[in-house]
Amino acid sequence: MGEVKVIGSTKSLFCTRIEWALKLKGVEYEYLNEDLKNKSPTLLKYNPVHKKVPVLLHDGKSIAESLVILEYIDEVWTQNPLLPQDPYQRTISRFWAKFSDEKVLLGSFGACKAQGEEKQKAVESAHESQAFLEKEIEGKKYSGGESIGYLDLTIGWIPLWISVMEEVDEMKLIETEKFPFLHKWSQNFMETPLIRECLPSGEALLEHFHTTISFLRSLEANKQ
Structure with a gap:
C-alpha cells in the first residue's frame, strides 16, 4: 500500500x-x-x-x-488492530495514552531532572501518576488483553527508558513492590522479540540522557 x-x-x-x-x-x-x-x-x-x-x-x-x-x-493497515473495536474502549485507550505522555512520561523525566529540595516533590508527583497507570493495567497481560495494542506501544518506553533515568540520577522511579502490575506488564512487553529488536542501545541511551540532563540542569542554574 x-x-x-x-x-x-x-x-x-x-x-x-x-x-x-x-x-x-x-x-x-x-x-x-x-x-x-x-x-x-x-x-x-x-x-x-x-x-x-x-x-x-x-x-x-x-x-x-x-x-x-x-x-x-x-x-x-487494518491487520493486527491496535485500538479496540468498541468506541468506548477506543476512547479509554486514547485517554490513557495522552495521560501517559503528559503525566507519567513528563513526570518521570521531571523527577530525573530535579535537584535539591524539589527532588522529593518531583519523585512523589511521578509516583502519583504511575499509580493511576498501575491501576489501569492491573491484572492484564497487555493493556487490551492478550495482544499488544495502542496503549502498550504508548507506554512501551517504561521498561528501558525508566531504567536509564534511574541509572542517570541514581534513584528509583518504579519499585517492583510498589508497582507490581507495571513491573509484570514490562516483563511481558519486553519478552516479545519484535519489541526488543527496535530498542536502542542502552549504552547509547544512557549517554544521551546524561548529556540531556546535564544541559537542562545548566539552563536551570543560569536562570537563578
Missing part, C-alpha cells in the same frame, strides 16, 4: 513506538535517521510546524506527532 518511510531518531521513544506499530502490522518501511542537532531539509520540509521527529511518510504524504501516526497506521 505505497512507499513508507519513517523520519526518526533511534534514541527517541516517540520514534520507537512508530517502528513497533509498523512491525506489528507487517509493514515494510525505510528508516531515515535524523541528526537532531543538524536537522535535515527533509525533516524541515515534511514537518515545518514542529520541526521534530517522528514523521511518517506514506506515498509522499507526511503525518507528524507519534499518537496521531499510530492511529493513522491502525486505520490504513
